[in-house]
Amino acid sequence: MPAAPRHARLRHPARRGSRWGLRISVLTAAGVLTVSGFGHAVVRSFTQDIRRVDAFAELGERPVAGRGTNFLVVGVDHRDQLTDQEKKAHRLGGAPCRCTDTMLLVHLSEHRDRASVVSLPRDTYTTIPPHADAASGTRHGTERIKLNAAYTHGGPGLTVETVERLTGVHIHHYLEIDFTSFVHTVDALGGVPVCTVKPLKDRHSGLDIPAGTSVLDGGEALAYVRARSVDGSADLGRMRRQQRFVASVVDRATRSGVLLNPAKFRDVTSAALSSVRADHAFGPEQLLALGQALRGLGPAATEFTTVPIKTSDHQVPGIGATVRWDDAAAGTLFGALRADRPLTDREPDAPPKRRALPVPVPPRNIRVQVDNGTPTAGLGHTADQELRATGFATTGVPGNAAERDVERTTIAYDPRWDRSARVLAAALPGAELVPAATQGPVMRVTLGTDFTGVTPVRPAAPTDSGDHTPRTGDEIVCP
Numbered sequence: 038m039p040a041a042p043r044h045a046r047l048r049h050p051a052r053r054g055s056r057w058g059l060r061i062s063v064l065t066a067a068g069v070l071t072v073s074g075f076g077h078a079v080v081r082s083f084t085q086d087i088r089r090v091d092a093f094a095e096l097g098e099r100p101v102a103g104r105g106t107n108f109l110v111v112g113v114d115h116r117d118q119l120t121d122q123e124k125k126a127h128r129l130g131g132a133p134c135r136c137t138d139t140m141l142l143v144h145l146s147e148h149r150d151r152a153s154v155v156s157l158p159r160d161t162y163t164t165i166p167p168h169a170d171a172a173s174g175t176r177h178g179t180e181r182i183k184l185n186a187a188y189t190h191g192g193p194g195l196t197v198e199t200v201e202r203l204t205g206v207h208i209h210h211y212l213e214i215d216f217t218s219f220v221h222t223v224d225a226l227g228g229v230p231v232c233t234v235k236p237l238k239d240r241h242s243g244l245d246i247p248a249g250t251s252v253l254d255g256g257e258a259l260a261y262v263r264a265r266s267v268d269g270s271a272d273l274g275r276m277r278r279q280q281r282f283v284a285s286v287v288d289r290a291t292r293s294g295v296l297l298n299p300a301k302f303r304d305v306t307s308a309a310l311s312s313v314r315a316d317h318a319f320g321p322e323q324l325l326a327l328g329q330a331l332r333g334l335g336p337a338a339t340e341f342t343t344v345p346i347k348t349s350d351h352q353v354p355g356i357g358a359t360v361r362w363d364d365a366a367a368g369t370l371f372g373a374l375r376a377d378r379p380l381t382d383r384e385p386d387a388p389p390k391r392r393a394l395p396v397p398v399p400p401r402n403i404r405v406q407v408d409n410g411t412p413t414a415g416l417g418h419t420a421d422q423e424l425r426a427t428g429f430a431t432t433g434v435p436g437n438a439a440e441r442d443v444e445r446t447t448i449a450y451d452p453r454w455d456r457s458a459r460v461l462a463a464a465l466p467g468a469e470l471v472p473a474a475t476q477g478p479v480m481r482v483t484l485g486t487d488f489t490g491v492t493p494v495r496p497a498a499p500t501d502s503g504d505h506t507p508r509t510g511d512e513i514v515c516p
Contacts, residue, residue, distance in 0.1 A: 088314045092193035092211035097166060102207040104147040104377035109200055109208045112139035113188065113215050137185045137196060139262070139279060142206060144374045153340040153380050153507075154283060155370065156276040159185035161344075162351055162359035163203050168195045183359055193314075204371045210323065213314040219262075220255035221308035225301075228252040229285050231261060231278075234397050239264035248459075258282065273349055273360075280341040281513045287339055340380045342507035345370065380507035393427070393493040396460040400428035400494055403457045403480065407435040410443030410483045420484055423491035427464060432479075443485040445469055451476040464494050 137159060144153040161184040168191040169176050182190070187199040197208050223229055232250040239245075244260040244267065246253070253261055262279045290305075345366035351359045373380055405424055409417035417435030425431045446468040450458035461480050462468050467487055 090193050090314045092197045092316045100207040103375040106145045106209045108143040108210045110141045110212045111137045137188045156343045158360040160360045165199050210319045211316045223255040223258040225305040225308040237267045239267045393495040396494045398460045399496040405429045405431045405480045407482045408438040410438035427493045438483045446485040446488050447483045449473040449481040
């Protein structure tokens with residue numbers, strides 16, 4: 038199917054806006070997967086079943102629309118379409134809050150060569166404008182509340198207006214996802230991989246995954262993006278995990294062949310759109326144009342960040358702990374979105390960065406002796422230098438192993454330093470860990486013919502909560 042002409046891409050009426058809120062992977066999957074040669078008629082068959090909502094009626098003064106297109110994607114705590122068995126399995130007991138559980142502001146650049154995803158903390162302390170109560174219709178004046186409660190008080194329209202006033206960013210389209218479509222979309226994709234440097238367990242959401250890489254099904258993925266009690270970072274750490282999950286969905290969708298498999302495409306798109314609500318202007322043309330744009334965007338062209346935070350524990354009587362933004366830094370961030378500027382220093386056509394993996398032990402604390410077990414002269418020196426360049430305390434004097442026909446790289450380590458050994462193994466993918474009780478604190482690497490280079494690593498921050506540095510998707514997906 039020929040690409041849509043540039044002038045046909047994502048038109049937005051002057052009086053309408055919208056937003057794309059996230060239960061992150063769902064809409065990403067829908068957008069990325071909506072084009073794979075099927076054409077307008079097939080897309081229309083999907084979009085005609087989308088439930089509609091007027092998110093732009095009776096809005097007050099709105100920000101001027103800048104370059105590019107902005108979506109507000111919200112994940113809403115609706116669970117009506119889940120069975121009692123599914124609710125129990127996913128730890129979704131109790132009544133739904135009817136509030137926004139997740140909120141993303143997504144900017145698609147004017148030339149469709151970059152997507153920027155900004156997580157908006159749901160506990161942000163903000164002011165909602167005068168509004169009619171969503172349930173009773175009673176008129177209310179301005180109120181100071183948490184951002185996620187705007188949906189409870191006034192539905193999609195009040196949520197859009199609150200976000201626009203808070204960010205100064207004009208919203209063109211609104212997309213709303215619930216738990217049901219999230220779970221079914223991940224399952225239709227065949228699972229989504231996530232990786233972690235330490236085990237993650239949260240009794241509230243049911244999350245329980247080991248260190249390393251795991252492929253999560255829909256229920257496990259829901260626990261992963263909902264978990265708030267795996268460390269001390271609460272909702273802010275959760276947003277970082279959600280960003281990693283979105284990046285992983287983009288990576289999986291663009292690499293797995295889903296876009297070229299008609300049956301798989303239909304399954305995933307049907308699941309993704311099964312429980313979506315969108316504004317009236319988001320029709321087949323917009324979905325097709327969005328899909329065509331996102332189809333050409335891999336993880337390297339997708340940026341992720343969180344609103345800069347001043348404090349995540351601002352106590353408000355009657356409300357509790359709230360989040361206060363760093364107004365100056367947040368203003369710079371949203372100014373970049375309005376001006377259609379990238380959030381990272383990556384040029385659109387620049388080669389991918391070689392991503393440094395976060396590890397729990399600083400590599401400078403890990404001592405390493407490198408021995409060459411291959412006939413390739415100088416390989417030991419090369420490996421020693423590469424390990425030192427990424428931070429390991431190598432001896433600087435590589436040796437030769439007794440055998441020179443070793444096939445697989447090995448790491449001999451004292452079990453008392455097992456965490457350090459696993460960090461070194463992360464830098465040497467495929468290396469075999471060999472316990473050696475008398476090895477002491479110095480790890481001994483014997484290079485095999487499978488050695489192809491060192492993967493950069495970096496010390497992981499205690500949590501991701503205070504880090505709002507924008508990163509591209511290829512920097513945060515699993516290796």
